[in-house]
Amino acid sequence: MQISKPFLLLQLRPEDETSDGEFEAIVKYSGLVPEDFHRIRIEKTGFSSFNLADYSAVIVGGSPFDITTPENEKSNLQHKIEADFRNFFDQVVPNDFPFLGACSGNGLLGSYLGAPLSRKYAEPVGGATLSITEQGMVDPLLTGFPQQIRVLLGHKEACDEVPQGATLLVRGEACPVQMFRVGLNVYATQFHPEGDSKGFTVRIHAYKHHGYFPSEEADRLIKRLGDEHTPYAQEILRRFVVRYAV
Numbered sequence: 001m002q003i004s005k006p007f008l009l010l011q012l013r014p015e016d017e018t019s020d021g022e023f024e025a026i027v028k029y030s031g032l033v034p035e036d037f038h039r040i041r042i043e044k045t046g047f048s049s050f051n052l053a054d055y056s057a058v059i060v061g062g063s064p065f066d067i068t069t070p071e072n073e074k075s076n077l078q079h080k081i082e083a084d085f086r087n088f089f090d091q092v093v094p095n096d097f098p099f100l101g102a103c104s105g106n107g108l109l110g111s112y113l114g115a116p117l118s119r120k121y122a123e124p125v126g127g128a129t130l131s132i133t134e135q136g137m138v139d140p141l142l143t144g145f146p147q148q149i150r151v152l153l154g155h156k157e158a159c160d161e162v163p164q165g166a167t168l169l170v171r172g173e174a175c176p177v178q179m180f181r182v183g184l185n186v187y188a189t190q191f192h193p194e195g196d197s198k199g200f201t202v203r204i205h206a207y208k209h210h211g212y213f214p215s216e217e218a219d220r221l222i223k224r225l226g227d228e229h230t231p232y233a234q235e236i237l238r239r240f241v242v243r244y245a246v
Contacts, residue, residue, distance in 0.1 A: 001031055005246045006038045008055040012063030012081060012104055014043050021202045022061045025194040029234040030241040043077060047084035052091055057098035057244040060105030062192060064207060067107050067117050068157045086112055096183035098244040100237070103155055106188035113163035113182065121175035125154030125204060125221055127228040130178050130191070136169035139181065141239045149232040151178075152195030152225075154203075159190075179236075185244070193237040197225035 009026065013019040019041055027034050038055065040048070043063070052058075065078045074082075089112040092099050101109050111117055129148050136142045149170075159177040162168045170179035170189070179189045192200075201222050208218045 001036075001242070001245060003032070003036055003056060003245045005054060005056045006036055007032070007241065007245075008050065008052075008058045009037045009039045010058065010060045010105075011039065011041045012043050012061065012065060013041075014064070015206050018203055018206045021199045022194065025196060025199045026059065026061070026237065029194050029196075029237045031238050032241060032245075042081060042084070046080065047088065050088070050091075052095065052097050056246040057100070057240070058092065059240075060099070060101040060108070061194075062103035062105070065104060066157050067111050068119060082108070082111075093182060093186060096185045098185045098240075099187065100193075100240050101188040102192050102194070103153070103190060106190050107157060107159070109182070109186070109188045110159040110163050110177070110180075113166065115159040115161055115163040115166075115177075117157050118160050119157050120160060121158040121177075122156045123153055123158075123172075123175050125200065126224055127151065127230070128153055128172060128174065128191070130170050130172045132170055133168050135167050136179070139167075139169050140243055141187065141236050142169060145232050145235075150228065150230050151191035151193075151233040152200055152228060152230055153191040154200075155190060187240065189236070191233060193233045193240075195230060195233065197228060200225050 011019050085108045127150055129150055131148050132142055132145055158175050162177055162180055166180040166182045168180050172178045181187050204218050204221055208215045
């Protein structure tokens with residue numbers, strides 16, 4: 001696929017290995033090449049002044065930062081990231097600019113839209129079966145999918161409810177808000193559409209002491225990943241890129 005405008009990829013993972021692995025997976029399942037992305041690790045460089053007209057769309061990945069962490073326990077870096085994203089969404093949401101946020105990207109967007117977040121719907125690292133809603137079945141990123149799909153996820157917090165004005169596209173039993181859309185072009189997923197066993201193995205090693213799961217469970221979780229196949233989740237990423245590539 002040839003494109004004239006790159007995709008803006010904003011990453012928030014402090015560890016080089018997890019950040020590079022996420023980028024590698026996004027490139028792989030998007031169908032693009034690394035040069036088609038303007039990759040920015042904002043946990044290192046901070047936000048710049050972006051002109052959205054220079055990009056086809058925006059993709060935001062995951063991170064170990066939790067919005068529900070008490071304010072007095074957040075680092076200065078996290079405070080700045082959250083503030084910068086609020087300003088960034090002031091450009092993205094009113095203009096309905098193509099956006100796909102996964103996991104942390106989902107929480108940041110949900111928080112911006114006023115949805116309450118908590119640890120009520122946390123899910124352990126691994127695979128989960130999710131259901132596509134009636135509205136989801138007619139969404140361009142999901143049309144033609146089976147009613148249930150398998151995904152990879154793992155999070156300590158989530159939106160407690162669908163943000164006001166948003167459309168729920170995918171739901172889960174353990175965590176109801178798994179994918180929503182704002183307007184026509186702004187998407188967020190609680191799961192990782194780029195997720196695969198290779199990338200998740202790296203993340204399990206990196207975050208085994210971060211409270212996502214008991215550290216002694218790491219080897220068992222990695223072994224179970226070998227049985228997971230999530231082609232529909234990855235197809236969401238590919239379709240997003242195909243739909244919005246300019």
